[in-house]
Amino acid sequence: MLQYAADGQEKNLREMYDDVAAALQLTDEDRRQLLPSRKQLTYHNRAGWAKTYLLKAGLVENAGRGRYRITETGRQVLAQRPERLTRRDLMRYGDFVAFVGAVPPDSGPPETIPAEEATPDDTLERLHQTLRDQLAQDLLEAVRSAAPAFFEQLVVDLLVAMGYGGTVRDAGRAIGRSGDGGIDGIIKQDRLGLENIYVQAKRWSGNVGSPEVRNFAGSLQYHKATRGVLITTSDFSQGARETARHLGGTLLVSGEELAQLMIDHGVGVTTAVVYEVKRLDRDYFERD
Missing domain, CATH: 3.40.1340.10 (RNA polymerase, Rpb5, N-terminal domain)
Structure with a gap:
């Protein structure tokens, strides 16, 4: 996504989904894959979280409704020609650390940094499945x-x-x-x-x-x-x-x-707690 915005032009999020998928050579099957909740396409979810992570780290910035562009910090990162950019790499930026609620790498033990490159949606789905399996x-x-x-x-x-x-x-x-x-x-x-x-x-x-x-x-x-x-x-x-x-x-x-x-079907079980997860309704903000 950062490379996609390297030209400095404003990027449309909806167009970005398909353009990045094409650049990554995702197959039709990859593009049809849904999250376990069956509510969202997996690659849309990954791309959305990637944009959020880059935004929180200060590598991109919002440029209006449903649009973003690269920042000077983002250009500096690309100038180093990294092979890949992981969540661990973003931990050097204080705003991103504050966003994920973790400890900077140099102020705590390594185990405080998540080893798995998982989005919050991934983590929530995995924990829900763990609870369901135990039940x-x-x-x-x-x-x-x-x-x-x-x-x-x-x-x-x-x-x-x-x-x-x-x-x-x-x-x-x-x-x-x-x-x-x-x-x-x-x-x-x-x-x-x-x-x-x-x-x-x-x-x-x-x-x-x-x-x-x-x-x-x-x-x-x-x-x-x-x-x-x-x-x-x-x-x-x-x-x-x-x-x-x-x-x-x-x-x-x-x-x-x-x-x-x-x-x-709710037989022999009862609901212990409900966490309601809401997302931004982009259609609401993109109305004429």
Whole structure:
């Protein structure tokens, strides 16, 4: 970005995104990549933070709405012909240090300087994923240690939260205990009951293999259901997954996937805290 502004002319941020992407030879796939939040293109996010970092370090300056240009300090940096410019390099500038809330390199131990070239968005996404992964582990442990009757109700609650089976009462009547610590039954895919789904959920101790999947497919035909969901608190073998793909109409849900679905649909979890992250609405400021 600094090299892009080397000619001293004002640069438009929107044009900069594509021009810098072309200079870096980003592929179409690279340009389509989204952040884990699915809210923003990754290369737009990286370029936006790069501009912010350069601005805070005093290497570029704002030149009006959505525009920037290089400063004399920025020209001096380019005159040194650096191969690359990292966050660590910017730590020599006091305003940038104040911005990131870190300690200058010569006044503290090296470990005070982040080793990873990550933007705040990267860090936030990574920490959120870490918390989610830990929550999924906690959920799975709780599910595995729950009583059979509780496990039955959990699956019913999840299916209803996902929009299947009508009400909890309807789904509870349709799905019954299988007698071996699991559940077994037919639920409605929609409120009108135009299509039925056969559901089995069991707390197998080991991985579920191909024989169990084939037996499930047979039950699917017996119950005249068009689709089926087989849920386990453990996992499925590679052979079991291949069998399900070959037979078709069967969705396998492992323990890990079950925990993720519970998080996504708010079953067995509660919101601890919400951090609302806002961004500048450039369209608001660029109106005629």
